[in-house]
Amino acid sequence: MATEEHKRLADIVKGTHALLRAECNQYGAEVAWERHMARNDTLQKYATSMQKLATTYWADNNSKNGTYCRMEWIKTQCKEYFLNGGKEKYDKRERDIQAKMALKKSDDENHIFEGDDIYTEDRLINSYERRISILDVGSCYNPLSVDDAFDVTAIDLIPMIGVFRCDFLNVAIGKEKILSPDAREIHQLPVDSFDVVVFSLLLEYLPCPKQRYNCCRNAYDVLKIGGILIIVSPDSKHVGANARLMKSWRYTLSRLGFMRIKYEKLRHIHCLAFRKCACKDVATRWCDLQRFSESDKKYMSETEIFIPQDFQIICPEEKQQQLDEYNETDLASIFSELPFDNEPSI
Structure with a gap:
């Protein structure tokens, strides 16, 4: 009680x-x-x-x-991916998928290797002798900092001890981190700089589907190639109750350039991990293979992230x-x- x-x-x-x-x-x-x-x-x-x-x-x-606590799930996924071979596994999977896609484009064999989506070994470096860099968005009290494996930048709208003030929805993203004169607020985050971005109970805080998408787009921008976005979202219903919404998240994030690599429905939460692909075509390939029913199509958007409350009358x-x-x-x-x-x- x-x-x-x-x-x-x-x-x-x-x-x-x-x-x-x-x-x-x-x-x-x-x-x-x-x-x-x-x-x-x-x-x-x-x-x-x-x-x-x-x-x-x-x-x-x-x-x-x-x-099983949400923070333990997050820490486990970070360590499995970066320290226990997970990243190497998905590096190889991305290479294999890209090779298959190249074969299918035999009439334009060099297309996939041009522009921003070039695959090279340099883009997927598998060395993690250092600590895993994490941006914890909506961190509140910086719970991940207790683990020595992580180098955590914790941000929230109201800073507690060890947390920077930062509105991630509207923060600038550029070449370097820029702090306020008192070093308590982040005015700009560096592009392509974090191994992990964590959204734990964050997306449902935002009242608008477009705002949730903008947060995911910002996460994409600050993540390194091969980095992961971890999302924890509350839901006490059974695993199939909001399956369409979970599929729509995968669709939207795939269009953005993320590959879903992990999904678990625990008792009160959805737990998801998405990888920022070196080649965006690899991420969007999943979307291209889908055949959605008419009832599913209203949930699929390239620029919005929906939650159940969005469909309440x-x-x-x-x-x-x-x-x-x-x-x-x-x-x-x-x-x-x-x-x-x-x-x-x-």
């Missing part, structure tokens, strides 16, 4: 998501995000609540119920309600995939 403190913290998180999503419907995504970013007190309460939920209530439930009367009149059911529906209340937590 959840304690009163547990419920209070969960309500802060649910309420923040409800307000952001409601303002997105009322004002549009850009204005809603600007209003959200201006509420420093709300952002601070949200960050503090998420930290306490994760470190106290979720961690306690994990230990009591033997639940809002009645005209509800749109006219004052934002502070959202009832408990409305609040819970925004972020209900997370087991905040009585269920064992992630």
Whole structure:
């Protein structure tokens, strides 16, 4: 049974998501995000609540119920890929796929080796004697930094200890990292510089499908060739309930240049890993081979990332309600995939 403190913290998180999503419907995504970013007190309460939920209530439930924690999944995937042969495996797979594609284009044999998609051994270097560089987006309290295998750059809208302030949705990406004068905020991230980008419970924070896509595009830009994007998304339903959406994510990210290399549905979360391919054609090949039904096609987009809430119907009367009149059911529906209340937590 959840304690009163547990419920209070969960309500802060649910309420923040409800307000952001409601303002997105009322004002549009850009204005809603600007209003959200201006509420420093709300952002601070949200960050503090998420930290306490994760470190106290979720961690306690994990230990009591033997639940595989999302952070352990992330750390395991990073080490398997970079330290235990995973990257070499997918380097070879990409080479093999590219060779097959070249054979099929025998009438224009040199096409695949021209331009930005040239494959060379130099683009896929398999040496990881150093620590794995990770950009943890929406990190909150920098939980990955406790592992010596990782060199973590943790960012969030409100910085806690060891976390930089940074709006990843709108951050500049250029040749080098640029910090604020007090070195507490990141103004620009370097292109092609990270081994891993982590989105843990991040995409559902954003109220607009286009914003989620923009975050994934930024992740692509800051990742090295052969680097991986790890996404953890809440969902307490059975594995098939949102299968179409998981397939649509794969479609959209493939068009962007990512190959999906890992997917697991754990009790309360979807866990996915995508590799930034050296040759974009290898990534998009999966899309080209698909034959989608008419009912599936509405989920497939090249520039949007959908979540279940995007398909909820809002009645005209509800749109006219004052934002502070959202009832408990409305609040819970925004972020209900997370087991905040009585269920064992992630």
